Amino acid sequence: MQGAAWALPVIAAAVATPLAAASVACTAGLSTTTASYTRLSATSAVFTWVDVFGDGKDLTLTLSAVPNGANNMTINQTNNLRLDSTTQGGEAQPSVHLALDTADLRNIGGGQRVTFSFALGGVTVTVADLAYTIKDIDGFQALDGLGGAERVYVSEGTGTYNTAWIRGQGASANAWRPFTGSPNPEVAATSAAGNVQVTAPPLSAFDLTFVANNSGRSLGDRPPQNIWVGPFTFTALNPVCAA
Template sequence: MKEQEAVQKRGLTRRTVVIGGAWSVPVIAAAVATPLTAASVACTAALSTSTAVYSRLSGTSSLFTWVDVFGDGKDLTLTLSAVPNGASNMTINQTNNLRLDSATVGGEAQPSVHLALDTADLRNLGGGQRVTFSFALDGVATTVSDLGYTIKDIDGVQALDGLGGAERVYVSEGTGTYNSDWIRGQGTGTNAWRPFTSSPNPEVAPTSAAGNVRVTASGVSAFDLTFVANNSGRALGERPPQNIWIGPLTFTALNPVCTV
């Protein structure tokens, strides 16, 4: 009898072990299926360049930084790199270019990146600069969504090409909305945003939003904004600088560790 009870106890112990093992399998599988990092950090962040740390490294390079944006110790950056574009009739103003300016321009006093060009001569060649905006998370290129920003103060004396005022802007990503009494174009290399040929006057007051273009894009990791000028409508001895402002930029950052 005692021997039978011992066998039954041993059998019960083995079954208990088997049952315990069977229950443990789903628990382990569930832990593997859900990334531990995603459970403890944010998956999205609504950001603006107005709240970032800005570093102007030179007249052609600058950087926005958002520290520990998702709570996992990784910083998100937006790098701006400017290079000459097109002919040499316009040059980059190294003193003012890529400065962050909070003065009233485009009808608002919001921190915006100043893009500045100097006139070398009055040829109708469309020289200027191309600025590349690149997003990165912890040094690795990353895609953001719902990007929006304003290009401010597009104006200038009417050029001899008959297409509009001096300042012309186009982008590699996004679409724009604007006041059609002042601005024309589609924001492309062949049909840039520019002052309308019959705009009320050649210059937009800083308190006015008439020369603004509001740009939106659904999802980008990088884009180019090209700012050129055609001063051929000016008097021979008049070679003014040309200036626009970009910002603030707003967007939604996406944490790549989070799965849908």
């Protein structure tokens, strides 16, 4: 009788664990097209997916922008980090607008660095299969001889693009940029010619840096520089299932 009494709690515990694990989802395929978006300022914003795994925890993708490099370019306070659904890069999909103002024409690569960070219930979380589009990389040819004004690089990921318009590897020393032989300085909003399709390995955060060189223009010509990023798609991974 004593042996039977001690055995009952052991059996109950063994059954309870898989039932609890089965009550929540382990993965979720998500897109920023289905998230809510809050722009807090020109340098801060957040995407939110509510209760993605059925455990009451929200998943967030937080954007934080800071000036990068030299001060020939400044962050545009009106448009930066706005979610824009107008046609850009050949499609009308909600994408984050990154906007720079030209302070002067020095060829010194100032701009902004945006950090994208994933969290579940406020705790850093890893996602897989991340993919997104950087749209409308163009601009008048700069005097450094390396290509057009707009330059973009990322801390994680690789990109594919139309080589008639774009060159580079998406690294700080070899940014994605308009090709010196591109058909035109500017890409039409209805064209995907200036786009880069990015895919990344599993990660919890990454940086995207957008800089510009305007020295190929005339002294009084100081246009803003703009790109659009998104939509983002990825597979969210529930850390409970990996434990």
